[in-house]
Amino acid sequence: MSTASSVVSAVASNRRTYSLFSSSSQTTTIKLDRVNFMVWESIVLPLIEGNRLEDHIDGTSRAPLKVISSEKGEKENPAWSEWFSVDRLLVGWLRNTMSQEIGAQLLHHKTAEDLWNGAKPLTCASTKARVMVIKSDLHNTRKNSLKMDEYLNKMKNLSDELTLAGSPIAMDDLILHTLNGLDADYNAIAVRLLDQPAITWVEVQAALLSFESQLTQKSHFANLSIQPSVNLAQRTTDNSDSVNHRGGRNNYRNSRGRGGRYRGGRRGGGGRPFCINCQRSGHTLATCYYRDESAAFNHSPPQAYYANSNSYSDWYMDSGANYHIIPHSGQFEEMIPTGKSHITTCTGEQRPILGIGTVTIPCKQSKFHLKDVLYVPSATKNLMSVNRLVQDNSVSVNFSNQRCDVKDPVTRRIIM
CATH class of the missing domain: 1.20.120 (Four Helix Bundle (Hemerythrin (Met), subunit A))
Structure with missing residues (x-):
């Protein structure tokens, strides 16, 4: 299909200059198809009217006689020649604004008026049906x-x-x-x-x-049943070197008093202590790992490894916990309610989670950002998951006999 500029170059006898057909004229970005006649018309028609060529599509400009009589006999009518040139230019320009499918179905339309009148019913019939389908889709x-x-x-x-x-x-x-x-x-x-x-x-x-x-964050914690492995077990004497830990978890001494020396009843003649609470050997009820999981919710605070003068800001490090837990909503920078979520301690107790959010802990030279902190009002301590702390802040946590240090893994500088 010829462009408007190529058509213009082939017609040198045209007496008027129409910006619509000039090589610098903007081409339409929308091609006429079966469903966009109204939009196409709203773009094309103003361009035609701006060049005062609307009479070629509305029927008010009819083709003059092609041949007229003169003293020397019949000759081609100059008025027809000009009209024909303009009309053909307009036909070419209109076809250039149509999709290939529509243009192919209108090949037999030779004048601009015929082309215009043929395009409207061809596309509008499909448009009306398409509008009904789209409105139905929008509703359903x-x-x-x-x-x-x-x-x-x-x-x-x-x-x-x-x-x-x-x-x-x-x-x-x-x-x-x-x-x-x-x-x-x-x-x-x-x-x-x-x-x-x-x-x-x-x-x-x-x-x-x-x-x-x-909602996505809520659903992540909806029906949540966490075995938090809360390492806030029982109160012990500070700096006691007699504290041991079982099961390969938190194998550092005096971290927070989980367990203790194994004492008490023994089962049968095996020579190893036996716990009547969890039905496992190696410890007694008094030092049962599972019995005291809920201690984070009902015991007075043990020694904290990070503490300000205000106990509201005390945090208790736990290398076995899966989540940070705090009991005060005022500590959150931002929090999202979690609906009916809960955590389940190893003793089977369910504690409601009322929210999840982020908490920032200020330190001397930096800040720690804790993500996905659970708001559990029935807790009595701020529990910090060592795993989450390390993942979210790129730090290392080292436990020794007397202390717990949070360090920069590169400089080895103690941060907290």
Whole structure:
């Protein structure tokens, strides 16, 4: 299909100059197809009217007689020649704005008026049917298992398709359809957004994406049953060298008094202590690892390895815990409620988790950022998971007979 500029160069006898056909004229970015006639027309028609060529498509400019009589006999009518040149230029330009499919079906239309009148019914019939389908899709689309960004993109694309088909919907209607397609988990945010008298699509997207992020964190801890291995077991005497640890976990001395020297009853004649609580050998009920897992919730604090003057900021290091745990919501920089989540201690007790968030601990020369900290109001101590501390802050934790040091792994400088 010839471009407008190539057609112009082939017609040197044209008396008028039309910017529509000049090589510097902007080409349309939208090609006419079966569903976008209204948008295509809104772009093409102003360009035609700006060049005062609308009479070639609305039927007000008819072709003059091709041959006229003169004193020397019949000759070609100059008026027809000019009209024909302009009309053919317009036909070529219009075809250049059509998709290959539409252009192929309009090959037999020779004048600009015929081409214009043939394009409208050909595309509008399909457009009306397509509009009905899109509106139905917009009404029936549900988020279901889609990610929020995928769902929002799908709804916006349907709205854009309606616009291209010449049947745009109001932004309020798009927002309403979008909120109606959300799951029940989004009822709270949907009601809040609907109550706002003036809200944009961008604001709706931001609110829904943020809410999805909160739900994702909640669901991660929903029905959570954590065996936290809380190493806050029993009170012991500070600096006691008699403290031992079992099971290959926290094999450092005097970390926080877990266990103790094994004493008490023995089972049978095997010569090894036996615990009637967990039914395991090697220790007694008094020093049972599992009996005292819940001690983080009901004993007075043992010695802390990181403590400010305010006990509210005391933290108890635990190399076996999977999560940080704190009992005070005021310690969070930011926190998200977790609904019905809970942790289960090794004794079977369930402790509700009311939130999860981030906590920053200021030190002399730096700050520690604790992520995914659980808010457990029934706890009586701030429990710090050594594993999580190391992962999130790129530090090393060293336990010795008398102390616990947090160091920079590169410089070996003690940080806390």
